[in-house]
Amino acid sequence: MAIERRPLREQIREELMLRLDRGDFAAGTDINEASLAAELGVSRTPLREALITLAGEGVLESNQGRGFRFAPVSRKEFREICAIVAALEALALETSDPVYLEKIAPRLLRLAQDFSDNIAEQQDIERHDDEWHDLLVGGCLNERLLDLITSVKAGMRRYSHLVAGGSTPMERAAEEHCRIAERLLAGDQKGAIAALRNNWVNGMERMMSRIP
């Protein structure tokens, strides 16, 4: 039996992010610490620690005397986050080892193609897309950068369930992933970065209409 030996605040944070993905929390709703703690079977102390972490990542907001609430969503903020992630992933790609990139390019291409074949659940699509990007930038040796990307993307997860279920043209996304992989295969790092930026801009536009 593998007993969990990590701070409760981390486990709580993970669980809350999972519930956020499932769409359990509407944007803007306040959190009742006592009831949520009871529901999770923990005390308020580690819960609050998790909430403070999430507030630092922009998932939650806190107001003096008024506790925490899920940060409201807006097209403006979504645009902002996308621009940031695009720049950060571009940086990750710029500073990655070209040899490594060429090595993983075939895998990236295959994943992108598999992706376009299977019509999957929205939840799976999101996860698949995330994993693809993780693999893409995973060769970057800048650890702080990879951590930062993860952290900023956490703030973006508030939007993922909003755009779910619709007729998201994921073929387009897969197509764009193929383009990136092709550039990498060709050893064209510059082109891959441009294609990646393009992927983020388009992805943003695709989602945008579904946000209030």
Place this chain on the structure above:
Amino acid sequence: MAIERRPLREQIREELMLRLDRGDFAAGTDINEASLAAELGVSRTPLREALITLAGEGVLESNQGRGFRFAPVSRKEFREICAIVAALEALALETSDPVYLEKIAPRLLRLAQDFSDNIAEQQDIERHDDEWHDLLVGGCLNERLLDLITSVKAGMRRYSHLVAGGSTPMERAAEEHCRIAERLLAGDQKGAIAALRNNWVNGMERMMSRIP
């Protein structure tokens, strides 16, 4: 009388960052929660909340059962943070209103020139440099981005007192700031961004030798 009506955790965080700037904490030293809380005149609860925030910003590390400690410094990590901030400030400049940039360009130029004139304390130099960059990117409407820049720069503050006191060629920094301001005055946003990136690369190199 203006009574402080903001969470203790924020005030504590601020105080700790101030002490960090003063060089009170050596990199790698563990924090004793009880004694630090007593010293600050608060309980462990809001102190821990501040520590968790700082850990999220990369200023501290936490290990299960072992508490918090100031994250060790390294040239590698310093390079990493500089690359990130350079990319983020470049993004901020890219997405700023050109009209606004031209409007503040004269002020930026004047500040940079004043800077090179006065031989100030190292502490002042740091502060001045920060304020200059804040003004530069302050016109960016991407609020998330500005917050993120502040947050990432917090992690960089662990290094500022390390490089202090030496014969830092700040004339060079002031010169580079002038270049950036001149590009903005000329309405050459692209050139300003390049000059800004150059400023970060050089600034990094200047500091690098003084880090273990």
Place this chain on the structure above:
DNA sequence: CTGTAATATTTTGTATGCAGAATTCATAGT
């Protein structure tokens, strides 16, 4: 004298308690 096991002490991680701020609800006055 050195290495190790047992014990004592310190310190963290989590739970609980408490005061005050914010909100809700009820009541009175217009």
Place this chain on the structure above:
DNA sequence: ACTATGAATTCTGCATACAAAATATTACAG
């Protein structure tokens, strides 16, 4: 009926208490 006022309640923010893990100390065998 509607608003204003005040009491009652809820909830947060901070302090304290407790249990378990980690560290330091001691005792002892080799």
